[in-house]
Amino acid sequence: MTRRLLRIILFLLFLEIFLRIGGFVSLRIQDFQNHFDFNAKQSYRILCVGESMTMVGGDQSYPRILEEVLNQKHLSKKFQVIDKGISGVNSDVIMDSMESFLDEYKPDMVIAMMGLNDSSGDPFFVETRKTQGAFFKTNKFFYNLRVCKLFRGIYKDFKNNFITFFHCSVPSSKTDAPIKRTQQNTIYDVQEDYSQGPSDENTAKALQLGMICILKKDYADAEMIFRILIASPQAKIYGSKSTFYHYLALILYQEAKVKELVLTLENIPFWNWYDIPVINFCDNQENAALGIASFKKLHDEFPNIPFYSDMIYQCYAKSGNTKEADKWKEESHDLMKNQVNIKTKLNYLRLLDILKRKNVTPVLMQYPLRDVESLKSMVSTAPDDERVIFIDNETVFKEAVKNEGYDAIFSDYLGGDFGHPTLKGRKILAENITKTLINAMNWK
Amino acid sequence: MLFNSFEFLLFFPLVYSLYLLLKHQWQNRLLIAASCLFYAAWNWKFLGVMFVSITTDYFCSRWIDRSQDPRVRKRFLLLSIFVNLSILGFFKYFNFFAANFGELFCALHLTSSAAYTPLKIILPLGISFYTFEAISYTVDVYRRQTKPAQKYSDYLLFVIYFPHMIAGPIMRAKNFLPQITSQRIVTTELFYEGCFLFFWGIFEKMFVADNLAKVVNPVFAASAPYEGGAILLAIYAFSFQIFCDFDGYSNMARGLGKCMGFEITINFKLPYFATNPREFWQRWHISLSTWLRDYLYIPLGGNRNGKGHMYMALLVTMLLGGLWHGASWTFVVWGAYQATLLIVHRIFTKPDERPKGQHPFKYFLKIIFFFHLVVLGWLFFRAQSFGQIVNMLQALMFNFRFNQQDLSLWIKSAGFVLPLLAIQIWQFKSNDLIILFKQHWLLKTIVYAFLTYLVLGWGIMKTEEFIYFQF
Numbered sequence: 028m029t030r031r032l033l034r035i036i037l038f039l040l041f042l043e044i045f046l047r048i049g050g051f052v053s054l055r056i057q058d059f060q061n062h063f064d065f066n067a068k069q070s071y072r073i074l075c076v077g078e079s080m081t082m083v084g085g086d087q088s089y090p091r092i093l094e095e096v097l098n099q100k101h102l103s104k105k106f107q108v109i110d111k112g113i114s115g116v117n118s119d120v121i122m123d124s125m126e127s128f129l130d131e132y133k134p135d136m137v138i139a140m141m142g143l144n145d146s147s148g149d150p151f152f153v154e155t156r157k158t159q160g161a162f163f164k165t166n167k168f169f170y171n172l173r174v175c176k177l178f179r180g181i182y183k184d185f186k187n188n189f190i191t192f193f194h195c196s197v198p199s200s201k202t203d204a205p206i207k208r209t210q211q212n213t214i215y216d217v218q219e220d221y222s223q224g225p226s227d228e229n230t231a232k233a234l235q236l237g238m239i240c241i242l243k244k245d246y247a248d249a250e251m252i253f254r255i256l257i258a259s260p261q262a263k264i265y266g267s268k269s270t271f272y273h274y275l276a277l278i279l280y281q282e283a284k285v286k287e288l289v290l291t292l293e294n295i296p297f298w299n300w301y302d303i304p305v306i307n308f309c310d311n312q313e314n315a316a317l318g319i320a321s322f323k324k325l326h327d328e329f330p331n332i333p334f335y336s337d338m339i340y341q342c343y344a345k346s347g348n349t350k351e352a353d354k355w356k357e358e359s360h361d362l363m364k365n366q367v368n369i370k371t372k373l374n375y376l377r378l379l380d381i382l383k384r385k386n387v388t389p390v391l392m393q394y395p396l397r398d399v400e401s402l403k404s405m406v407s408t409a410p411d412d413e414r415v416i417f418i419d420n421e422t423v424f425k426e427a428v429k430n431e432g433y434d435a436i437f438s439d440y441l442g443g444d445f446g447h448p449t450l451k452g453r454k455i456l457a458e459n460i461t462k463t464l465i466n467a468m469n470w471k
Numbered sequence: 472m473l474f475n476s477f478e479f480l481l482f483f484p485l486v487y488s489l490y491l492l493l494k495h496q497w498q499n500r501l502l503i504a505a506s507c508l509f510y511a512a513w514n515w516k517f518l519g520v521m522f523v524s525i526t527t528d529y530f531c532s533r534w535i536d537r538s539q540d541p542r543v544r545k546r547f548l549l550l551s552i553f554v555n556l557s558i559l560g561f562f563k564y565f566n567f568f569a570a571n572f573g574e575l576f577c578a579l580h581l582t583s584s585a586a587y588t589p590l591k592i593i594l595p596l597g598i599s600f601y602t603f604e605a606i607s608y609t610v611d612v613y614r615r616q617t618k619p620a621q622k623y624s625d626y627l628l629f630v631i632y633f634p635h636m637i638a639g640p641i642m643r644a645k646n647f648l649p650q651i652t653s654q655r656i657v658t659t660e661l662f663y664e665g666c667f668l669f670f671w672g673i674f675e676k677m678f679v680a681d682n683l684a685k686v687v688n689p690v691f692a693a694s695a696p697y698e699g700g701a702i703l704l705a706i707y708a709f710s711f712q713i714f715c716d717f718d719g720y721s722n723m724a725r726g727l728g729k730c731m732g733f734e735i736t737i738n739f740k741l742p743y744f745a746t747n748p749r750e751f752w753q754r755w756h757i758s759l760s761t762w763l764r765d766y767l768y769i770p771l772g773g774n775r776n777g778k779g780h781m782y783m784a785l786l787v788t789m790l791l792g793g794l795w796h797g798a799s800w801t802f803v804v805w806g807a808y809q810a811t812l813l814i815v816h817r818i819f820t821k822p823d824e825r826p827k828g829q830h831p832f833k834y835f836l837k838i839i840f841f842f843h844l845v846v847l848g849w850l851f852f853r854a855q856s857f858g859q860i861v862n863m864l865q866a867l868m869f870n871f872r873f874n875q876q877d878l879s880l881w882i883k884s885a886g887f888v889l890p891l892l893a894i895q896i897w898q899f900k901s902n903d904l905i906i907l908f909k910q911h912w913l914l915k916t917i918v919y920a921f922l923t924y925l926v927l928g929w930g931i932m933k934t935e936e937f938i939y940f941q942f
Contacts, residue, residue, distance in 0.1 A: 034916055041920030049928055086879055177927060185477070438932070 039174050046173035050114055053085070060086060061109045061132070070105040073097075074134035076121050077141050080394065081112025083447045088112060090138075092457040100461065102470045109134065115176055117144040118374035125378065129385055138418075138460065139378055140392040142371035180439060230256065241278060250278045269295050270432050285314045289321040315346035333362035372405045379409045390416045390464070395424040395436075395456070396445045416467045423459045427452070472512040474669075474723045475676055482509070483727070490731060495654045499628055502731075509633040510596070517595040520558060521631065527554045528605045529626045532612040532619040544613060551609040559602045562595055567798030597637040599795055601630050603762055608644040610766055617645040625651050632733070634724040638717070640738040640758035647733075655732030662730050667908045669726030674922050674930075675719030675891065681931035682887045683712040686880055691853055699871030701880075702863045706850045708884050710842075713849065714742065715891065717756070737904070743845070744899045746837040747820075748812035751845060763792050781817070786810045796852070801860065805851040812844060890925060 075081050075090040094108035109132050118141040169175050233256055240249035253275040272294040279288040309315040319342045326335040340355035382389040393399040399419035427436050437446035472478045486505045490498055510518055531551035535544045611617040620626035628651050690705035721738035728735040742755035752760040771784040793806020854860045898906050
């Protein structure tokens with residue numbers, strides 16, 4: 028027994044060593060790539076700093092893609108983008124190295140996206156479950172171990188797979204309903220196609236037919252098609268189940284099936300709720316109670332996300348229960364306030380100060396799917412600097428997630444409501460930065 | 472359901488816990504139910520196709536065994552083979568032959584148009600593998616080399632046992648049925664060895680094969696003109712991708728089998744260390760190559776009727792072996808290429824010639840030379856069409872260029888292959904595929920930690936289908 032325990036400890040120790048060596052080697056490779064051609068040409072230098080969100084992808088990280096995208100725009104400048112993303116570090120570490128980065132690379136502009144790892148007890152990065160990480164939060168040593176970070180990531184992925192699997196893999200009884208032949212070319216086709224087994228081709232066709240039904244306002248047929256899609260194993264490959272649930276929710280809303288709508292919402296990430304006017308339903312006691320019960324369940328599961336508290340507040344307000352409404356409004360407000368992490372805030376202010384002194388253009392970038400206003404309010408106390416550029420990654424990523432599905436844009440759930448971007452996600456990020464910078468800097 | 476999927480992570484521990492709690496007969500029943508569920512997770516409707524094949528073979532084999540009349544025995548054998556090949560032929564080859572015959576008839580002016588609208592036929596998962604298992608079973612019973620299964624459930628489990636059902640290894644009844652009918656013993660040692668094999672398979676699949684797929688797929692998905700440097704990298708990468716994909720699956724299957732007390736046959740023995748085509752086929756997809764030898768090459772006359780006949784038998788065997796991989800002429804070309812290598816090798820070596828002691832460097836050069844012949848074959852295997860083969864060969868010969876992006880891809884690909892090669896050289900030197908498992912616990916711990924780092928840190932977590940599922 029003791030020997031086995033020793034082996035496990037040694038295994039974890041070696042894994043930690045390999046993770047650190049791997050990180051070190053990745054940084055050396057990154058350095059090598061940053062210095063490649065460094066002195067060869069006079070170019071506009073952009074330094075990108077951050078943690079794994081910046082570093083992920085190696086030679087296809089977002090800074091590398093950004094350089095490619097900027098240079099393809101045929102602007103009057105030649106761009107060189109330096110990737111200084113360092114996996115697993117918090118904003119303190121980034122800021123401690125900032126002066127040396129500036130001296131070494133002499134950039135004209137710095138793009139910073141940081142704060143994700145400042146979470147040790149602080150909620151800029153929203154820990155998604157009450158129970159999660161209670162031990163690690165109180166113990167920084169363990170919290171910062173690479174092995175712990177790795178297993179936290181695996182746990183999050185496992186948890187999300189688990190939720191998706193059990194929420195989405197049980198076919199609805201609606202799927203087994205008798206074939207409705209009123210629309211020969213729609214429902215019958217979908218059922219017939221799927222009886223052969225789902226494929227990319229018939230899933231795309233079914234999706235198209237489902238959309239046609241929505242446009243024709245044949246909601247009953249549309250509902251049946253999306254339920255078939257959700258129940259199919261192909262749904263996991265073709266886009267994302269949450270996208271299908273999203274359409275189903277829109278249909279159920281139109282059909283005024285409140286109970287089913289509320290259950291469906293549980294399968295949709297909250298950032299996809301924006302075009303479903305859920306609150307409209309809660310104008311009678313019965314519907315409001317349904318909404319409140321469901322949102323409370325989600326709130327218990329994700330206690331630090333203010334969105335759900337806000338929904339509960341709105342349900343109570345609609346149903347006329349002002350006392351409860353005020354209580355939840357306050358909670359929602361508190362959570363919003365707490366989303367600003369003091370460490371992150373100070374480091375952003377410190378960054379602005381350094382860049383002002385060095386006469387470098389600061390670009391502050393918000394994480395994907397998050398509200399840029401919270402970033403702006405974080406640095407609102409900084410001395411006025413007209414040159415500060417903010418990059419909003421909320422709208423573009425919401426749109427991308429809506430169109431392509433979460434899995435196409437993010438590879439995990441590291442941030443709770445977002446994760447490391449996939450190659451597609453990084454391209455969206457680079458394109459969005461390019462667009463914002465060209466507008467803000469008036470590059471031609 | 473793939474072995475490296477989240478669903479399997481829930482499925483297997485549950486099945487395995489129940490398996491350990493049950494007695495022998497109930498273990499078999501559990502495995503039948505679990506295997507049906509495993510297959511149904513892909514498409515339950517095709518279980519019916521499998522059951523038709525299984526039921527036919529079960530009854531035919533019993534009648535073959537009981538009867539003493541050679542004509543009756545032959546009739547049942549042919550019935551079984553006919554049913555199996557008809558199912559395989561319809562699902563796998565119907566569109567291929569219909570389209571090709573359409574073109575042939577048009578060329579002979581028998582029809583006015585060669586246009587053929589393919590039927591929407593879905594290839595049932597694992598059909599090529601279980602059809603070959605079924606044929607080998609009835610032929611063995613016919614040859615009286617094996618006794619037929621006494622119980623339907625025993626034969627059923629032989630075919631649908633989930634670790635080997637989808638992509639082999641192609642098991643033989645004489646090896647596997649006794650393991651089903653007798654009590655299996657699961658020892659701690661066997662369990663650990665099974666876990667090691669499963670883990671090694673995961674490493675091959677998730678770290679090597681799936682990462683190399685990212686290098687290979689864009690090249691073969693693109694259209695001409697090609698650059699020779701990129702093609703060369705893609706076919707090198709594909710050589711390791713296909714090996715690790717299939718060997719990874721086989722190792723996972725063997726590992727799962729071992730954990731349950733089953734011995735599943737070894738499918739690969741370091742094939743890229745072969746120095747000639749004969750040795751290659753003794754090391755590559757062994758369960759298929761031995762099947763082709765026993766049920767095709769030898770019945771076709773093998774080497775008993777003179778050299779000319781032997782070469783013809785080799786050619787037919789390899790052409791059909793190529794076609795087994797898929798209904799496409801590129802696979803037939805690959806089969807023809809492999810047959811050519813085998814025939815040329817036979818022409819220049821004596822049948823009873825055994826390898827003598829060789830200078831290590833000479834031996835190494837032979838390995839490298841033959842590896843490149845195999846790599847060239849993979850180009851025919853992986854290409855989407857004849858046109859692509861021609862264009863890629865042209866690019867390799869006349870448009871050979873490297874660019875900076877290629878260099879970084881070469882370095883990256885080498886990074887995915889080198890850890891595998893290092894361990895394979897060790898396995899080859901020690902002539903032991905599980906040499907790592909037999910090392911001192913401290914060394915094992917370090918290597919396991921390193922491989923875990925590679926899988927978790929660099930492996931592809933999004934489940935990619937195994938290449939051999941399509942065959």
